[in-house]
Amino acid sequence: MSNLLVTGGAGFIGANFVHYWMETYPQDKVVVLDALTYAGNKANLDPVAQNPNFVFSHGNICDTALVETLLKEHHIDTLVHFAAESHVDRSITGPDAFIETNIIGTHSLLKAAKKIWLDEGLNEENHRFHHVSTDEVYGTLGPEDPAFSETTPYAPNSPYSASKAASDHLVRAYHHTYGLEVTTSNCSNNYGPYHFPEKLIPLVITNILQDKPLPIYGDGQQIRDWLYVEDHARGIDLVIREGRLGECYNIGGINEWANIDIVKLICSLMDKAFAEDPTLAARYPQASLAKQGNSAELITYVKDRAGHDRRYAIDPARSNNELGYQPIETFDSGIAKTVTWFLNNESWWRAVMDGSYRDWIEQQYTGREG
Numbered sequence: 001m002s003n004l005l006v007t008g009g010a011g012f013i014g015a016n017f018v019h020y021w022m023e024t025y026p027q028d029k030v031v032v033l034d035a036l037t038y039a040g041n042k043a044n045l046d047p048v049a050q051n052p053n054f055v056f057s058h059g060n061i062c063d064t065a066l067v068e069t070l071l072k073e074h075h076i077d078t079l080v081h082f083a084a085e086s087h088v089d090r091s092i093t094g095p096d097a098f099i100e101t102n103i104i105g106t107h108s109l110l111k112a113a114k115k116i117w118l119d120e121g122l123n124e125e126n127h128r129f130h131h132v133s134t135d136e137v138y139g140t141l142g143p144e145d146p147a148f149s150e151t152t153p154y155a156p157n158s159p160y161s162a163s164k165a166a167s168d169h170l171v172r173a174y175h176h177t178y179g180l181e182v183t184t185s186n187c188s189n190n191y192g193p194y195h196f197p198e199k200l201i202p203l204v205i206t207n208i209l210q211d212k213p214l215p216i217y218g219d220g221q222q223i224r225d226w227l228y229v230e231d232h233a234r235g236i237d238l239v240i241r242e243g244r245l246g247e248c249y250n251i252g253g254i255n256e257w258a259n260i261d262i263v264k265l266i267c268s269l270m271d272k273a274f275a276e277d278p279t280l281a282a283r284y285p286q287a288s289l290a291k292q293g294n295s296a297e298l299i300t301y302v303k304d305r306a307g308h309d310r311r312y313a314i315d316p317a318r319s320n321n322e323l324g325y326q327p328i329e330t331f332d333s334g335i336a337k338t339v340t341w342f343l344n345n346e347s348w349w350r351a352v353m354d355g356s357y358r359d360w361i362e363q364q365y366t367g368r369e370g
């Protein structure tokens with residue numbers, strides 16, 4: 001039996017991880033610490049909210065005293081760290097929050113973990129700090145370059161990836177210097193349910209449903225290696241249970257796609273969904289091009305992202321050989337599940353679009369009823 005502290009558990013991957021963990025290990029206690037920034041959504045945790053083994057704490061990872069209290073109060077032995085500013089475009093226009101949360105926030109967690117687990121000795125012999133990072137720390141690949149492995153030198157290009165790289169180094173240093181029991185996973189682009197619709201895949205799905213343009217940055221030939229979010233959760237689970245202390249494990253989908261091809265694929269899946277299910281046209285009256293089978297007409301080439309990395313790809317050899325890790329979903333099955341989830345969860349993404357997903361926070365601090 002374990003007591004987990006999951007930071008960023010109200011975000012996209014964190015929430016999927018919490019759902020996965022509470023289903024897989026129903027005896028474990030899961031405490032989520034989340035600041036509910038624009039990317040945090042309390043509704044992402046609705047499926048577990050009534051579970052007696054679930055606790056939600058609204059707070060900031062930079063608040064070291066709060067983290068220390070949570071570690072002690074809930075007798076935490078495993079900290080899984082997802083909380084971050086995660087969107088590259090936002091890091092280009094406003095890097096400060098990325099430095100604050102991704103670097104200073106990670107250091108705040110490390111300090112608290114060291115104090116409670118090592119200095120005060122709570123769970124000294126049995127603790128784990130698992131840090132969730134990204135393949136973007138390795139920089140960018142040319143078309144023929146071998147995929148990123150755990151020994152690829154760090155070469156982050158965006159303020160986002162630079163801040164994640166810094167946090168990876170701090171985690172490593174706390175292991176090397178103080179003996180904190182850490183593991184790190186660096187994964188490729190995730191997709192799936194609860195994905196915030198500022199990222200490519202959910203943006204394209206929800207824009208088709210509203211007949212809005214589908215922005216393709218530059219020539220659309222940039223490549224990403226897409227990983228279904230539940231496969232990521234399984235990978236983290238394996239690293240926590242079987243990974244070597246102090247090590248990093250790359251988790252990928254073995255699934256490279258050019259952006260434009262993925263957008264065209266989603267267009268065709270949406271057109272097919274509308275053709276096969278006549279109720280969709282009534283439920284989504286705005287989606288006139290999908291109804292006609294012409295979603296791809298919404299594709300619009302726009303100015304490229306500054307410093308846009310050309311290609312990411314993960315060499316999964318270490319996680320495969322050492323942990324037996326393999327993604328379960330194929331891209332066909334994962335993207336079909338994702339499209340279906342968004343079609344069936346209109347109230348979730350509409351609440352994000354109209355801002356009402358923030359009501360919970362408003363109510364907490366004004367006492368207003370929703």
Ligand code: NAD
Pocket residue numbers: 007008009010011012013014033034035036037038039040041059060061062081082083084085086087101105132133134135164186187188189190191196
């Ligand atoms: P997200 O932006 O959807 O969610 C981030 C969560 O962290 C939100 O709930 C937010 O409220 C919370 N948060 C932000 N700042 C906080 C703070 N200071 N204190 C407490 N909570 C805070 O992110 P995501 O896509 O779920 O990514 C989760 C992790 O996985 C991040 O560390 C990210 O770098 C990493 N990652 C993501 C991807 C991806 O494809 N999304 C790929 C590789 C790695």
Ligand code: TYD
Pocket residue numbers: 087088089189198199200201203214215216217220222223224259305
């Ligand atoms: P994104 O989902 O933001 O993830 P990341 O930048 O972490 O890879 O973007 C995925 C790819 O899609 C990336 O190459 C940028 C591109 N992109 C677009 O072409 N148009 C868009 O509107 C968005 C959000 C992304």
